[in-house]
Amino acid sequence: MKMIKIEDVHKSFQKLEVLKGISLEVNKGEVIAIIGPSGSGKSTLLRCLNRLETIDRGSIEIEGELLVSTGLDGKSQYVPEQDARRICRKMGMVFQSFNLFPHLTVLENVIEAPMIVKGVKREEIVPQAEALLKKVGLVDKRDSYPSRLSGGQKQRVAIARALAMAPDIMLFDEPTSALDPELTGEVLKAMRQLAEEHMTMLVVTHEMAFAREVANHVIFMDNGEIVEQGLPEDIFNRPTHPRTKAFLSNVMQS
Amino acid sequence: MEYILGILGPMLEGTVVTLEMFFVTIALSLPLGLLLSLARISRFKALRDIVGVYIWLFRGTPLMLQLLFVYFGLPLIPYIGIKLDDFPAAVFAFVLNYAAYFAEIFRAGIQSIDRGQYEGAKVLGMTYVQTMRRIVLPQVIKRVLPPVSNETITLVKDTSLIYVLAMNDLLRTTRAIVQRDFSTTPFIVAGVVYLLMTLVLTWGFQKLEKKYAVYDE
Numbered sequence: 001m002k003m004i005k006i007e008d009v010h011k012s013f014q015k016l017e018v019l020k021g022i023s024l025e026v027n028k029g030e031v032i033a034i035i036g037p038s039g040s041g042k043s044t045l046l047r048c049l050n051r052l053e054t055i056d057r058g059s060i061e062i063e064g065e066l067l068v069s070t071g072l073d074g075k076s077q078y079v080p081e082q083d084a085r086r087i088c089r090k091m092g093m094v095f096q097s098f099n100l101f102p103h104l105t106v107l108e109n110v111i112e113a114p115m116i117v118k119g120v121k122r123e124e125i126v127p128q129a130e131a132l133l134k135k136v137g138l139v140d141k142r143d144s145y146p147s148r149l150s151g152g153q154k155q156r157v158a159i160a161r162a163l164a165m166a167p168d169i170m171l172f173d174e175p176t177s178a179l180d181p182e183l184t185g186e187v188l189k190a191m192r193q194l195a196e197e198h199m200t201m202l203v204v205t206h207e208m209a210f211a212r213e214v215a216n217h218v219i220f221m222d223n224g225e226i227v228e229q230g231l232p233e234d235i236f237n238r239p240t241h242p243r244t245k246a247f248l249s250n251v252m253q254s
Numbered sequence: 255m256e257y258i259l260g261i262l263g264p265m266l267e268g269t270v271v272t273l274e275m276f277f278v279t280i281a282l283s284l285p286l287g288l289l290l291s292l293a294r295i296s297r298f299k300a301l302r303d304i305v306g307v308y309i310w311l312f313r314g315t316p317l318m319l320q321l322l323f324v325y326f327g328l329p330l331i332p333y334i335g336i337k338l339d340d341f342p343a344a345v346f347a348f349v350l351n352y353a354a355y356f357a358e359i360f361r362a363g364i365q366s367i368d369r370g371q372y373e374g375a376k377v378l379g380m381t382y383v384q385t386m387r388r389i390v391l392p393q394v395i396k397r398v399l400p401p402v403s404n405e406t407i408t409l410v411k412d413t414s415l416i417y418v419l420a421m422n423d424l425l426r427t428t429r430a431i432v433q434r435d436f437s438t439t440p441f442i443v444a445g446v447v448y449l450l451m452t453l454v455l456t457w458g459f460q461k462l463e464k465k466y467a468v469y470d471e
């Protein structure tokens with residue numbers, strides 16, 4: 001069974017077609033890096049997976065369950081809201097801008113969703129949350145408010161918060177792009193650790209070194225299409241498509 | 255001094271009427287305002303528009319006119335005309351008016367919350383209702399405290415408008431005593447009582463703002 005299976009996904013914002021028929025399959029435990037120039041549709045692709053955006057056409061299956069497919073009228077048809085929410089809960093997401101809840105402490109940020117979405121008891125989830133915070137190296141910050149944390153700390157809390165829902169898949173949208181260079185390492189380390197535990201991950205990133213070392217599969221997107229994909233060493237060392245070559249030589253210079 | 259003690263009895267009775275108006279209005283207009291603000295930003299255009307017109311009407315005309323309309327105007331309407339007693343009539347007008355102001359305050363507050371908060375909640379599996387209750391509204395409260403505090407203090411003073419319905423609130427009681435005794439003292443006493451009421455409110459809101467100051471955004 002595929003963890004994610006998407007077929008011919010199309011998405012437009014008004015006149016602008018941002019995803020032009022994307023198909024992709026993700027196996028359990030795979031770490032997929034999605035790279036590509038700004039505006040190529042990388043974020044939109046991730047956001048379509050968990051319904052932050054709705055697709056116009058195509059199909060998305062998560063762990064064998066259909067989330068959306070193309071109806072007879074040629075337009076996308078989503079499963080009922082409750083099913084969709086349950087299916088999407090299998091995916092956790094980490095944003096570039098953290099999106100922590102500022103009115104809750106670090107610990108409360110982590111336990112909130114398990115308690116109100118899954119109905120887990122507080123006594124039960126607190127030890128789990130503390131274990132997760134320990135894993136990302138932030139137990140001592142459990143009672144701090146997010147505004148008191150550095151960017152790298154915020155992002156690690158965001159990772160712990162997503163993991164507290166026990167997802168099978170983690171989506172990362174440029175998790176280190178808003179960070180000062182000296183803070184990216186701690187976040188990448190937490191992600192690397194997750195990858196070592198065989199979490200299925202989709203990572204949109206500008207960190208080529210991370211993509212090369214941690215990913216087992218690299219996807220290069222440009223202009224709403226998957227232009228080239230394959231093993232990291234192939235994509236980085238022997239890109240075949242001219243647009244991939246141009247993009248890589250560009251980022252390697254900077 | 256003895257004179258003040260003498261008039262204090264009836265004036266405190268008037269104060270009770272004023273306080274009743276105040277508390278009933280606040281207790282009803284805050285929740286109504288919240289509901290209206292949610293309707294004002296809902297997905298349904300018709301609902302948004304209806305509430306928009308409502309807010310426009312009640313913020314765009316004098317409260318005094320609304321008060322007179324409910325008490326003296328409604329009974330005159332053929333067939334459906336209803337005659338309300340003075341207290342319910344006053345509460346009705348005040349609640350509708352203040353709910354319109356609170357609705358606008360809450361709407362602005364809700365819309366000032368970053369879209370990322372909704373997205374963060376959604377990817378954790380929260381429903382719209384859970385997101386509003388647990389994530390958005392708690393943050394809105396912090397942001398709307400100052401304008402809500404302003405409106406609330408205005409309400410204390412606006413309650414004096416009910417004297418036109420011949421209700422014996424603090425102001426009307428005061429005026430009656432002044433006309434009886436030809437003395438300015440009752441006005442001063444009334445001013446002090448109003449000041450005390452707004453002082454307590456100001457102090458209360460300061461405490462609330464302090465409570466919400468534990469986190470920054």
Ligand SMILES: Nc1ncnc2c1ncn2[C@@H]1O[C@H](COP(=O)(O)OP(=O)(O)OP(=O)(O)O)[C@@H](O)[C@H]1O
Pocket residue numbers: 013018036037038039040041042043044045
């Ligand atoms: N909500 C939206 N409304 C209109 N246009 C949008 C919206 N979101 C994205 N776009 C447009 O869709 C295109 C793809 O955007 P997307 O954010 O997916 O690109 P990206 O590959 O993630 O780029 P970046 O590397 O800059 O994050 C861009 O041209 C963007 O302007």
Ligand SMILES: [Mg+2]
Pocket residue numbers: 042043044173174
């Ligand atoms: Mg992006």
